Structure formats: C-alpha cells, structure tokens
C-alpha cells in the first residue's frame with residue numbers, strides 16, 4: 001500500500017485514558033484526564049507518564065510525588081471529558097457530582113466509579129523543554145472484584161467495563177463506536 005510522509009502525529013494510534021488524581025496543599029482533590037501513559041520494566045512492572053506544560057496535576061505531583069491513575073470507561077466519559085477540558089485552577093472544576101475515596105496504600109484520591117486504579121509513587125522526574133516524564137512505582141492496583149475474581153473470559157470482562165479509546169482528537173467506545181470529539185461529551189455533565 002502506498003504511504004505518505006506527514007508531520008509528527010499519533011492519529012490512528014489509539015490510546016487508553018486515565019484520570020490522574022492528586023491532592024493539593026489543603027487536601028482538596030483534583031482530577032485531570034491523561035493519555036500519555038504506558039508501562040516500563042525495572043525489576044518489576046512500573047508506569048511512565050508524560051505531562052505537557054504547567055497544570056495543577058503536575059504541581060501537586062511535584063509536591064507529593066504520588067498520584068492515582070483511574071481507567072476511564074464509557075460510563076465515566078462525560079465527567080472525564082470535563083476534567084480534561086477544565087483547568088484545575090478553575091474553582092468550578094471539581095463541582096460536578098463524583099464519588100471520590102482515598103487510596104488503600106497511598107494518600108491519593110481515587111475515583112470510585114473506575115474499575116481499575118493504580119496508586120503510583122514517582123521514582124524519577126525527567127524534565128523536558130516543555131513537559132516532564134515521570135517514572136513511577138506501582139504501589140497498588142485496585143480492580144473491581146468482577147475483574148479480579150469474577151468468572152467469565154477476559155473478553156467478556158472488557159465488554160463489561162468498556163474502556164474508552166482515543167485518537168484523532170475523538171473518543172471511541174470499546175466496540176469502536178465514535179463517541180464524539182474532545183470537548184463534546186462534557187455537555188452531558190450537570
């Protein structure tokens with residue numbers, strides 16, 4: 001098949017979405033939406049995450065060196081889209097209804113409705129010109145018991161939790177249905 005060279009882009013390369021949960025100095029929880037997230041190996045499974053520019057999530061992680069990463073599912077999409085398109089410095093950001101609890105191992109806020117949650121401790125910050133890569137130790141993984149202990153195949157479990165894919169600045173369902181452009185699903189948040 002003929003190929004065309006284009007400028008750097010990750011279009012047509014689907015990514016998984018996570019909500020990063022952090023506390024600020026006053027213990028107020030903040031969540032932001034992130035997709036530059038993957039895994040590393042250093043004697044054990046770890047996580048690498050990239051944050052571009054300055055944002056509250058980055059400021060909070062710098063102070064506490066820990067955060068949670070909460071898998072985004074179809075059910076969570078409107079809220080996740082709001083959290084990805086509203087700055088943490090906007091006092092209205094965390095107003096919509098959301099059930100938040102504390103991590104089991106680390107003092108990080110976690111999103112109760114997410115079926116898979118990492119509690120992460122940053123081992124190494126790698127500053128870039130306009131971003132930062134963080135290498136993290138996985139201190140705990142929380143999974144809904146349906147996933148960790150329930151019967152059924154992995155395929156049935158994935159269908160049940162329905163994680164979101166994103167590419168081309170749009171969201172896609174686990175089954176590949178177009179769920180709208182970034183910034184659209186948030187209109188369903190009250």
Ligand SMILES: Cc1cc2nc3c(=O)[nH]c(=O)nc-3n(C[C@H](O)[C@H](O)[C@H](O)COP(=O)(O)O)c2cc1C
Pocket residue numbers: 030031032033034035036037050051052053055056057058081083084085086087088089166182183
């Ligand atoms: C679909 C989507 C994915 C995003 N992924 C990232 C990412 O991987 N890294 C990043 O720095 N910002 C990412 N953002 C932007 C942040 O979510 C946004 O800056 C948000 O306001 C951060 O929350 P905070 O201001 O409370 O820190 C993404 C936004 C969207 C809509």
